[in-house]
Amino acid sequence: MDGMEENIFEHNATLAVGSESNTTTIAVSSSLSPEQEAVVAFLPILPSLLSIAGSVCIIRLVHRKKYRAPYRRLLFGLSAYDVFSSLFVPLQSFLVDKETSRRRFAVGNEATCNFLGWGFQASCGCFLYFGALSTYYLMVVRFGVKDEYFARRIEPFMHGFIILYSLGTAFAALGENLYGEQEIGAGCHLAPNESCDSACIANLALILIGIPYVFILVLVLANNLTIYCYVRRTVRQYVKNSQDRAEQNLSSGLVADPNVASNRDGSVDLDKPIEETAAVSSKVKTKIAEVENQQKQVQLVRTQSILYSAAFILAYMWTLILRAAISYTEGEPGPEMEADLYLFMVFRAIFTPSMGFWSFFIYIRPRYLQLRRQTKESRLQTLVRVMQDDDIRSIRSSLNNRGSAYHSNKDSRYSESRRSETR
Template sequence: MYISPSIKAAQTVRCIGASISLIASCIIIFMIKTEPKTGLQSPYSRIIFGLSVSDVLFSLGVLISPFASPKDTVDGIFSMGNTRSCDAIGFLTTIGVANVPCYTVFLTYYFLKRVKYKKAPSAFARCEEKVIHCFIWILSFALSLSATISSNINATHYGSICFITPSPIGCENDGDYSDCVRGKTADIFAKFYGVAGLLSFVLLIAILAMFTWHVYSIESSLEPVKPKKKVIEDENARDGEENDYNYIREHAALDEEHENNVQENLPQGETDAEPKETNSKEKSKSGKIENEKLSSSRFQLSKRAFNQSMLYILAFFIVFLPSIVTAFTRSLKICPSCNDSDFMFWWMSIFYPIGGVANILIYTRPKTFKLQQDLPQASWFVCFIIVICAGGEVPSIADLVGILDSENNEECFDDNENREDNNEQNLLELKIDRVPKFIRSLSGLSDNLYDTDKAFENRHFYERDPNVEMRNDGDLKMIIGPSS
């Protein structure tokens, strides 16, 4: 059967995209598993881990299906397999297709519970997380297994993917599957997947609406007059949320422990210098300042969690929109020929397999942005590679200050053999040294990723400016920002 070069090119693009997405999801899994402090200790990390594993299965199916589809497929492009190989890879594909929407909803639901309802990670893990994880995997496994046993997994057009469809292609006629050799009950499974997909979209829209209203409510409650100096809140809640990679960890100042310790933001020694007894006016003023800080922190937390959630939802819509349009037009019998057009095949080939790429860009976005602020001479791509090579760790200027306090300027970036392994800042440098030199040179960076002169200026600035507090957060020195 003649197949146009355009279709062959689109199938090649689809395989390349699936390969890149597979690698991206594997990198996320590797970063989570090898992160020394966080790993799989927080709900956010575990949800992202489950989403990445699901995308690995999905991307693997998109990549291998063209070759695993039966070689007697009429319009197969790269078909060289058989029915069993198509069943095997289709089983994994259907699990991935079912899990990705579920985990996207799960992730946005966690953001909502964490920010709007202020539920602690430990409480969320204890009450809801395990149940949802088990439900997602049991449901997807049962559906995929039943579809495989009932011979409903077959090759689609051009052998592009092994999924739930009757065989041979086009054997169904107005709901009559009597002429089909396999997949006579494929329509039932297809409708179930369609309902599940529609439910996922409804839940995503509902969660997004609740999140939007929550952010709007907090913004409306803030005073119109903004403070002259922006306070950089970096107070971790010490309830396990420090394990999260995203902004929720970095701005988790809304926990009860932080609310009950309002003086923690004051520079060290200032609390001791305060008289033990203060008048009611000073207390009222102090309480007002702390309330303003708390409101600002709550708004920043909600806004950034909302942005992160929005990006995951947007990625989901971009990836699955072609499939949704195809399922919608087929169910309503609108323009049947459009589903088999070159345009539709190209559309799916470009966007269908890029879920892993979108996830890793969103997952590393906060850390890449932070690193760009510390390395303004570096491009986004270089910072992105640095974050990946560092295993998710982001060295900051504050980390460098900690090194410079204990070492001389000339020896700060000496060979790794001269560094102390027990120094955590040095360990970060060792991770950064894993970045290939040619990657650094892309933006004109030398082997010294940081401008040491600038670092010294920053250190002296910190020492001179009484409004900037340097404190230890765990073992790392962090910049909290100007204190009021």
């Protein structure tokens, strides 16, 4: 009897009759084996739990800082949406309608399928917050926008648009009864029905999910490329000016030092003891060390932004690949394609729900590296200490120190030039 049920699951189609419309719908069975079905169904559970734990830790750290900075508030919104999204991902294979679904572990009904579709659409706020966070980095690093101005003029529109768009589109699709089980992959989202055929659903999916996702992806890549080029150019310019300044200090110190004998032609008497010039040389070495430290801090900002973008791409690229494969398939896409796309379904089950987990480690990374250099504690002890603070202060201070040092260096060089002209 069990063998007969297994054979029916693998090879037979499920017939569903619509009593009101007198139409017959055939749900073609999946081409996945029972083992593959189990992997796709149960694999997202652990990444989702880790992602929820990571996002909750970020929310806790942000709450301890009383949400005083735009960076923290944007990260709070991102983490809140990630918790919301991670709660829905493990349910995709279980809450679909068991009467019509091809999923082996389906236990839901039409109402639970609509609930899954609503949650999937509302979760789009997660990647929208990624775009907002990337834009914040760009405006702070590249254009020097102050937190006060950003919080008053820009941030409210970001939060308002993301919340209204994600929840508004989710409820609008629910009101039009547009949710149903996906043709390929587990879960429910926009699906054809009597009021909207396949072409109509494809256009709606492109408008509601496709275009926003591609726009955010391009925005994140463009922002990080701009930040990378700006930081690289600024660091090079700052290092060059600082080295020139250090050489001038060394030359002026050697000539002006009364303990250093000089000939009539202005050359330094090398017969004097080396200790007499050690103090000036030490100042130059200290200045070079400060320049190198500034360079490392600025590069840390660039790395932080790149890591956030990498987490975003790693989480959502698999869904984009699956949708692209479906769109460019000859003929009507159907469940018989799932065996060919199984590997991408596995990657999506692993990485899509784990974004909060990676975001947490990216968030605490600067503070963790700082404490590891300052203390001799173990990695676990350092990690516990890091969870009591956040990283944006060190990032912002490094940017401010870099900018103030650069401008003060230019001012000092200008003043010295004016003094020499006066003399």
